[in-house]
Amino acid sequence: MPDPVEPSQLAQLPLDELVACHECDLLMRRPTLAHDEKALCPRCGYELYAHRHNVVNRSLALVLAALLMYVPANFLPIMQLNLLGQASDDTVWSGVVGLFNSGMQGISAVVFLCSMGFPLLKLLCQLFVLLSIRLDIGRSYGLLLYRIYHHMRDWGMLEVYLMGVLVAIVKLSDLAELSLGLGMACFVGLLLVQVWLEVVMSPHQIWVALSGEDPHAGD
Ligand SMILES: [Zn+2]
Structure with a gap:
């Protein structure tokens, strides 16, 4: 599961390292996914994205x-x-x-x-x-x-x-x-x-x- 971002860290992180949940707007660090893994929002459980095979x-x-x-x-x-x-x-x-x-x-x-x-x-x-x-x-x-x-x-x-x-x-x-x-x-x-x-x-x-x-x- 991705790490939520503290507001104090926000200014230092580049935008492409961040991802927001579509459902509850929680801001997180973008995780790197291997094949057939998926990233879930730690707050509401929404599937942020998945890396599917082929x-x-x-x-x-x-x-x-x-x-x-x-x-x-x-x-x-x-x-x-x-x-x-x-x-x-x-x-x-x-x-x-x-x-x-x-x-x-x-x-x-x-x-x-x-x-x-x-x-x-x-x-x-x-x-x-x-x-x-x-x-x-x-x-x-x-x-x-x-x-x-x-x-x-x-x-x-x-x-x-x-x-x-x-x-x-x-x-x-x-x-x-x-x-x-x-x-x-x-x-x-x-x-x-x-x-x-x-x-x-x-x-x-x-x-x-x-x-x-x-x-x-x-x-
Ligand atoms: Zn969420």
Whole structure:
């Protein structure tokens, strides 16, 4: 665990030797981490940063897996609904189109952006950032895109969409015959891969690798 800094020592320490906790603002001396070690805040236990092994390659594999699942998750049926002999396949995309056609253009735009637009843009930003580190090209664009990615994180709300689908399933299951489609499996897979990606793609290591301070940061 890193050492907290006494206020009297503060003036003598160079800024790059200090690190502040995001949660409780405690100021600490920056510890040097070996592979697979992580630094926790001694006051609140927040993970300050971790030094994970082979971050760029593992994250690239996860981003590609997520992109592969993105298309079936949005365009294959989430569920099949059979009501009084009428069967319908519902996909995320058909939901957006249905809202648009029934006069709710505003809501359909929000659903489109939060369930399809932002998640795709987030994945493409991550892909470009990782490729710029891996291939050592366009790091300044990589830095810009990684900043944009952090702003977009709050807008991709797949988990909220999944909650909506689950509520609809519970409500409709009494009224109609419901069966879950392949799209649902891909949708859940996409969510899980994205959570895994958040864990693997340690922001501290990505920032350091993008700024070129430490050429081995992304290893
Ligand atoms: Zn803290």
